[in-house]
Amino acid sequence: MALYINNEAIDIQQVPADTSLLQLLRQQQLTGTKEGCASGDCGACTVMVVESSGQSLTAKAINSCICPAASLENHYIMTVEGLTAQQAPTLHPAQRAMVECHGSQCGFCTPGFVMSLAALKQARPDLATAQVEHQRQAVLDAISGNLCRCTGYRPIVEAGCQSLKIPAQSFSFVHNNESTAPCSSTTTVQKADQIYLKPKNEKQLQQAISDYPSARLIAGGTDLMLEVTQQYQTINQFIDLSDVDELTQTSIDDDSLLIGAAVTYSDLERQLADIAPEFVALLHRLGSRQIRNRATLGGNICNASPIADSPPFLLALDAILHLASSTGQRRSVALSEFYLGYKQTAMASDEYLTSIEISRSALRQPVKLYKVSKRYEDDISAVMGAFSLTAQGKLTIAFGGMAATPIRMNDTEQLLQLDINGEFAEQAITKAMASLADELTPLSDVRASAAYRSQMAGNLLRKACIELCQPDLSIGVFTDA
């Protein structure tokens, strides 16, 4: 019932279940980790989490502000204080480079940047000798969730690249050798009305849901925890999915790709790099590195947000969701049937999502994913468009941000068929664009006006028609993504 902060065991059994790691750290007077927003948007609270699996250690940067401390039981957490302690008497390379490059001004965001850069260095020793351009890309990725309002970032990026080249002392992590009994569900927090359960397998998970029907299911918690940190609500009971074996596996065979609901985006980026490169490119724009290290595909789907970024892709590829209930009943439902209305799904209250299935044939189809937002990185879509060209020469079309749910455009799809030249006729495209305007009645909100969204639906369709037919042609400004 402890986690290890800078190699010191901190007992969390008596800590309220919804206490964030940031709150816990600051209660311990580890005040180097800052609160800038308490919503996972600014990165000032970034810490390094180290997971051990067998011999290997993996380091990740996470937002401590929206991460329940209890979810990290038995994990090693390194804060900026720990970084210095272990590198003493000198500074860690990320710290040294930040000083030398004049990477701090007001200094409030700085510990968060340092931890993002330190996590990158820890996770990617291979970058020490990489080309400058690769280093730069990796640094940009690592700090995609860190906001700085003073420097304009140039010196921070420079410091990041420089730090990769400076040799570092290796860290030691105090190891907790107590193995938890393999078949018992771990209870991290237990007091009075508080419960934080970390089941290890589906059987335990089903039992937990039966025992605590009002408990909230949590995976990365990157959305759920906002109820606590932004609305000051109390959540007393959690069932954490992130250790459930069956939910954290990705498997692939000749017929299909099966993604566990609790697989994080960061893991997906690695696992799908070869088989779904467009989706992986989109993931780089979904949240930030810190968010992707915690957030899961299942969470994105089950949240049922109309502007979720992954459902349009999955809709366009006819993904199937596999559900299970607390009694062990299993069923499958097409994603296109899953969303019933705004924030409503076909899932019963005692059901959970186990995995997402995409057929290999769908994955082989050319696909174009367009995310339109005000800011390129870590922004919520105004419009998310997904387009895929089937073997039959049909186009599948799905959108986010255009309706109360992510939506597949069945009627418009009927209007498009590749002609004998392997192109879509201009007339058909124009007709399809008009059809989209009929089928969709988006809203105006803080991200875009309804009129712009409508225009984008049509224009993204046009863009997809051009780019899918001429695979070598890219007609946008973000060609690298």
Place this chain on the structure above:
Amino acid sequence: MRKLVESEITNRNSINGVGSSLQHESAIKHVTGRAQYIDDLPQSNQLLHVATGKSSQAHAKITAINLDAVRKAPGVVDVIVQADIPGHVDVGPVYGGDPLLAGDTVVFVGQPIFAVAATSFEAAQRAVRLANIDYQPLPPILTIDDALNAESFVLPPHQHLQGDPDAAIDAAPHQIEGEIYVRGQEHFYLEGQISQAWPNEDGGIHVISSTQHPTEIQKLVAEVLALPLHQVVAEVRRMGGGFGGKESQAAPLACMAALFASRQQRPVRYRMPRQDDMIQTGKRHDFKNRWRAGFNDDGRLLGVDMLLAGKCGCSPDLSEGIVDRAMFHASNAYSFNSARVVGVRCKTNTVSNTAFRGFGGPKGMMAAETLMDDVARALGKDPLDVRLINLYQPGQDITPYGQQVSQHVLPDLMRKLADDADYRSRRQSITEFNQQSPFVKKGLALTPVQFGISFTAKHLNQAGALLHIYTDGTMLISHGGTEMGQGLYTKIQQIVATAFDVPVSMVKVSSTRTDKVPNTSPTAASSGTDLNGMAALDACNQIKKRLAQFAAGHFNIADYELQYHKGSISAGDQQMSFAEFIQLAYMNRISLAASGFYRTPKIHYDKKTGQGQPFFYYANGAAVAEVCIDVLTGEYKVERVDILHDVGKSLNPAIDIGQIEGGFVQGMGWLTTEELLWDDQGQILSNSPANYKIPTAFDVPYQFNVALYPQDNKVDTIHLSKAVGEPPLMLGIAVWAALRDAISSTTDYRFSPRLDTPATPERVYWALQQCADYQHQQEAS
């Protein structure tokens, strides 16, 4: 006799004084997390936390308040309403209008109505949500247009008049009209507003605040508590960013914390969570600018008539100076020849807008820069040429407010930048690219900044400093400026070290405290170093004068023979370490403390006539930006930016470049991705970083070249340097102008579309549609 401390100077070579790129004085503390911000102060069981209950209405009478549930909520210790304030209720900085807690009327959504002190931050936040407040709604004024129609102003309009602009415009060969809506900006300092207060044994208060204006905190806390000023000490060690947002708007937090500290005789901390900060504190003003101008065939302006309407919100706050500065900079770097510039201060039922880096200047400049591009396109000229011929230069050097521009930096600076950045050849290749690229268009723009340095409120142009030299030769310098990341403490440290030619490690800058240096001006208007650096130097010079006189008598030399050199002194043929010399001076009873003072010379401005010389000098710079846009979506990318900026003789090149880069990116954010939005009930929609997007590292151009223009200031500033805090923000205008250039390329640069700011992908897209409509009309006719 007491034994004097031994000197511990080891490294006499690393002076790191003025002109060197010394690292920020807190750099190591920043990177190790040891730099302490207010929320990092140790928490005792005694500490109380504050939250406020907010108005849900933009404009309403409060008919009933029921706080029973709030009082009974877990952890709540004290609850107050306006009637519980013992002294002044109003905490407005200049004209008032900002009650600490609302009385019977609320005037914006989010206005604090009551406040709670509780045993934890969360308990306070949960408690304030339990209030029952009944309102009788009143008609709100929410927009600039509403305010203009209703003539709802926080202060009367003001005008600059030069010549007879109406006649000049009418007589000109060409006339043009235009309008732009320039949205405001959320400061998004990473450290939100915060204060902590402690009661002391005398019934007084010590308040530590994240503020740019400690003296005003002292004054307002004293007024709210009905205490004399000497009973209140305000202290600031550092801010996690300020950008103007902590000039006037830090005060309510300090006052509230002090009020509860006084009532409960316990330490009290008031930290706003991000969402409260984004709802309850003022922002950069929205402006609606309109103009009519006349010009000749070369694009030279002959007359300009301009209206600048700022959205001030519910009270004046600092809007007098802000709209004035918008007016001062409405011509930016260009001679209008004859001009009428009118500024109006719109009163709306929204949070009172406040200072933000540039202080009105950026909004005025947007009018001038829009006008330059429009004139160029009307004549089919390169906008750079139109800018160059309109620049202030000998023969056309009088501003609409009567100040003569005397240092003509920009004509050379802009030509040099255009050369260094290959503007002309890139212009040509971009035009060619655009002719062949249907879906992606490129844009290029070079825009200048000419920013007036001095507070336009004359009395603020003063500063004090207090220098202590201890008997080991180390020094403690206190001054009235605050450190918000801009490197002021570092520069002060360098200035003092250079005065005695000792290593910077011998100089420590103390936290800013009103009991050390009184009656300070806010650290604002880019003036922190200009004013406080001069005050610190004055303190150094006073002690140096005493030491010279002492040395003259002691060593039997002339005054001027006392020389400081790398941690040592020489007096005639005598040589000793600086510390030894200081010990000698102490033994001979020479005072080793001094209070320095500075006031800016020459400046004056007559508000009645709208004429004068409000600025001691101008800081200058220019930027070239290249962008590409996606014609189908309006999305864009900034590909390359080159900046050449005038900081005079740089006190610290690394810090100055940091200010330039950071200011540029902040300005770019203001004009591109950062969009403040309210709904039609006056509720702010952009209330969190999830829906208000400041730039990330990805948004910074891949090619980002920044250079300092090597020329000393020609007026007598601290080591001939120039202020650098605000001016670079307006270099971001180049990005906006380049976006508009790219959009305009779809009409072969004949049509100049309206592009309000921020130029989000959506606004870029609609501007492209304006161009498409123009093309259709051209083809039809």
